[in-house]
Amino acid sequence: MRYYFRRWLLLIAAQLFVVCTLYLVLEDSQIRTLLSTFVDWLEDRGVYMCHIRKLPMVFEHGPEHYYVVWETSCPANGSSLEWWLDGTPDNGSSILRHFVQAQYKMIDKSRHRYSAIIGPAGHATKVHYASNSLGKSTPLYSIARRNETELTRVLVVADNQNGPTEFRRVLASIQSHYGSNSIPDAILHVGDVVRKVDKLSHWHSQFFSPLEDAGGYQHGSPILFAPGNHDHDSERVPGNSNVYTDMYHGILTTDGLRDPAVTNGTYHRFYHTTSLGSARVIVLDSECPSTEQSEFLELELQSAAFQSARFRIVAVHIPPYIEFWNPDAWNKKGEKHWGEQVRLEYDALFRRHNVDLVISGHQHNYQRGTVQRNPQSADPTDTITYAIVGGAGGDLDLERAENWNMYNVTYLGHHFVSLEVDGQQLRWIAKNKAGSIIDQFSIVR
Numbered sequence: 074m075r076y077y078f079r080r081w082l083l084l085i086a087a088q089l090f091v092v093c094t095l096y097l098v099l100e101d102s103q104i105r106t107l108l109s110t111f112v113d114w115l116e117d118r119g120v121y122m123c124h125i126r127k128l129p130m131v132f133e134h135g136p137e138h139y140y141v142v143w144e145t146s147c148p149a150n151g152s153s154l155e156w157w158l159d160g161t162p163d164n165g166s167s168i169l170r171h172f173v174q175a176q177y178k179m180i181d182k183s184r185h186r187y188s189a190i191i192g193p194a195g196h197a198t199k200v201h202y203a204s205n206s207l208g209k210s211t212p213l214y215s216i217a218r219r220n221e222t223e224l225t226r227v228l229v230v231a232d233n234q235n236g237p238t239e240f241r242r243v244l245a246s247i248q249s250h251y252g253s254n255s256i257p258d259a260i261l262h263v264g265d266v267v268r269k270v271d272k273l274s275h276w277h278s279q280f281f282s283p284l285e286d287a288g289g290y291q292h293g294s295p296i297l298f299a300p301g302n303h304d305h306d307s308e309r310v311p312g313n314s315n316v317y318t319d320m321y322h323g324i325l326t327t328d329g330l331r332d333p334a335v336t337n338g339t340y341h342r343f344y345h346t347t348s349l350g351s352a353r354v355i356v357l358d359s360e361c362p363s364t365e366q367s368e369f370l371e372l373e374l375q376s377a378a379f380q381s382a383r384f385r386i387v388a389v390h391i392p393p394y395i396e397f398w399n400p401d402a403w404n405k406k407g408e409k410h411w412g413e414q415v416r417l418e419y420d421a422l423f424r425r426h427n428v429d430l431v432i433s434g435h436q437h438n439y440q441r442g443t444v445q446r447n448p449q450s451a452d453p454t455d456t457i458t459y460a461i462v463g464g465a466g467g468d469l470d471l472e473r474a475e476n477w478n479m480y481n482v483t484y485l486g487h488h489f490v491s492l493e494v495d496g497q498q499l500r501w502i503a504k505n506k507a508g509s510i511i512d513q514f515s516i517v518r
């Protein structure tokens with residue numbers, strides 16, 4: 074009897090050990106990355122039954138609309154999206170539900186993409202939606218719409234490209250920042266979500282899958298996307314490789330929202346403006362300078378909406394002032410001239426038109442500098458802040474190539490930022506993957 078009891082105990086202990094080990098192994102970022110890549114590989118070979126391969130990802134689409142994209146592993150004719158609003162004036166009738174027929178695009182044999190536009194959302198405080206493919210609905214997702222006095226929390230990241238394991242670690246830190254019961258109100262991604270825009274496996278393993286495994290923020294926190302040099306196809310031609318990010322055509326004209334994504338080669342106008350709580354944000358495309366973008370920038374900077382906003386922000390992938398890069402590539406291969414228009418042309422405009430904060434990626438580490446907008450000005454509040462947030466996962470830039478004598482904080486590690494604005498204050502909190510604060514500042518007005 075006693076003998077059996079010991080065997081029994083041993084068996085339980087062994088099982089506990091296996092379960093704990095499995096748990097630890099599967100929680101490990103590197104194992105999760107390998108698993109996710111393997112599952113995607115199996116998907117490509119049609120091993121699974123027809124199903125939703127990528128759950129909806131929602132992008133901000135101007136002040137009133139959202140663009141939602143999802144994917145199935147086989148054609149799902151009749152896919153649709155249902156959405157409705159909270160906080161619209163109640164006239165006693167039941168909630169008005171909208172059904173949108175999804176636009177369909179076949180990416181390849183096992184990737185079938187659907188997209189739909191939600192809106193206009195007016196003054197609603199919440200948007201709810203679920204998409205439907207293959208006769209099944211996804212879970213219900215909700216997007217919070219904050220007004221100018223409410224606290225609006227924006228997750229700021231860039232350059233997770235080619236670093237899914239580190240990105241998963243950063244995401245774990247992000248999850249503990251926002252807590253398990255809440256999500257950021259928006260995600261500002263300042264470029265380079267994947268290494269190669271035309272490698273569909275990169276979109277899965279480097280972007281969609283890490284986000285999904287870390288709580289699926291992409292379903293309910295609209296992404297503001299500033300394209301980087303890696304993650305979009307700068308060819309403005311039909312059928313290019315921007316299969317998940319071709320939403321910004323016609324963004325400024327509500328009537329144009331349903332136009333085809335490509336009209337006579339006019340494609341992907343990524344530059345646009347939007348609001349995040351009390352902040353106004355101009356998103357620029359450093360990869361495709363054009364006279365149209367320059368004219369747009371001048372007009373937007375001078376607009377009443379921008380000038381009267383409590384906080385004025387510009388998001389652009391390539392920072393005006395880069396200090397860390399491979400020195401050889403920087404000097405000998407001429408990479409110092411990439412995106413130079415951001416410093417030579419745009420920065421003078423940022424300073425002239427009272428921009429408070431310029432947020433960039435591209436350089437894979439963290440830097441932040443707060444300097445006088447106008448060097449002649451003695452007013453201590455007349456400042457502009459340049460922030461580089463290029464450390465969501467890609468290999469770090471550790472070598473110095475330039476010194477602009479303007480950055481107050483430099484951190485050579487992976488990190489993220491939470492930008493939190495309300496009616497009086499802009500708070501910037503930068504944390505590393507261990508959850509320690511590496512930099513913070515506020516602007517109060």
Ligand SMILES: *[C@@H]1O[C@H](CO)[C@@H](O)[C@H](O)[C@H]1NC(C)=O
Nearest residue numbers: 148149150151152177178179
């Ligand atoms: C979807 O079904 C309709 C009606 O049966 C058909 O006309 C259309 O070609 C189908 N589309 C796809 C992508 O299969």
Ligand SMILES: *[C@@H]1O[C@H](CO)[C@@H](O)[C@H](O)[C@H]1NC(C)=O
Nearest residue numbers: 162163164165166167168169
């Ligand atoms: C209430 O609002 C809905 C949606 O705007 C509209 O369709 C409906 O006719 C309105 N009902 C009344 C009684 O005004």
Ligand SMILES: *[C@@H]1O[C@H](CO)[C@@H](O)[C@H](O)[C@H]1NC(C)=O
Nearest residue numbers: 160198218219220221222223
């Ligand atoms: C903003 O939203 C909050 C919470 O919904 C509300 O109490 C407040 O009155 C709103 N403020 C404005 C200016 O709409």
Ligand SMILES: *[C@@H]1O[C@H](CO)[C@@H](O)[C@H](O)[C@H]1NC(C)=O
Nearest residue numbers: 329332333335336337338339
């Ligand atoms: C597109 O090109 C065709 C042929 O060149 C022209 O007739 C049409 O007006 C163009 N459409 C737009 C929207 O520019």
Ligand SMILES: *[C@@H]1O[C@H](CO)[C@@H](O)[C@H](O)[C@H]1NC(C)=O
Nearest residue numbers: 442443444445478479480481
């Ligand atoms: C940041 O650095 C700039 C340039 O060196 C300097 O003028 C400024 O006073 C510094 N600001 C802070 C808060 O340290």
Ligand SMILES: [Fe+2]
Nearest residue numbers: 265301302435
């Ligand atoms: Fe980049």
